[in-house]
Amino acid sequence: MNIKSDVAPFSMPPEADLPPHILEGFNRLGSSQFLRELHQFSNIRCAASFAIKHHNESMRAGWRETELYGLHPAAPGPRVQYRGFAFLVKPGDTVTQIAPEFISVKNERGISQRYFRWPDDGDAVLAWSLCGT
Numbered sequence: 098m099n100i101k102s103d104v105a106p107f108s109m110p111p112e113a114d115l116p117p118h119i120l121e122g123f124n125r126l127g128s129s130q131f132l133r134e135l136h137q138f139s140n141i142r143c144a145a146s147f148a149i150k151h152h153n154e155s156m157r158a159g160w161r162e163t164e165l166y167g168l169h170p171a172a173p174g175p176r177v178q179y180r181g182f183a184f185l186v187k188p189g190d191t192v193t194q195i196a197p198e199f200i201s202v203k204n205e206r207g208i209s210q211r212y213f214r215w216p217d218d219g220d221a222v223l224a225w226s227l228c229g230t
Contacts, residue, residue, distance in 0.1 A: 107142065113149045122166070122225035123148060129228040143190070144183035144224075151192055155182075159197045164214055167221030179221040182212050 107127040109120050123145045144166065155165055160182070167181040182200055186192075189205030199211045 125225040143186040147183040147186050158195050163221040168224045
């Protein structure tokens with residue numbers, strides 16, 4: 098698989114108000130060869146931005162970490178419905194509401210969309226668990 102040479106690793110700001118395991122997980126993603134091969138850095142950067150801005154509010158609304166930062170174990174392709182919400186955020190999206198059953202976003206063209214929670218059957222894993230060692 099070709100690796101994009103213009104994709105630079107990134108790390109989360111250490112002052113981000115996030116649980117340590119979330120910070121460590123995103124730092125692992127940001128330096129992962131797994132993600133370089135998948136060309137997913139724009140998604141990872143958007144997911145990291147979501148985490149910094151909205152993790153605590155999402156937890157208060159009852160969202161599980163796998164619902165926010167999960168992927169199917171056979172990522173990235175299979176069972177896209179198990180992709181955590183944070184990995185659905187695109188550049189230019191603005192989160193407008195976090196509710197117990199959905200998260201609403203408005204894109205840069207002003208179009209609003211709601212993302213609903215999926216029924217949990219336990220298949221999703223936190224994305225950084227797929228990076229290996």
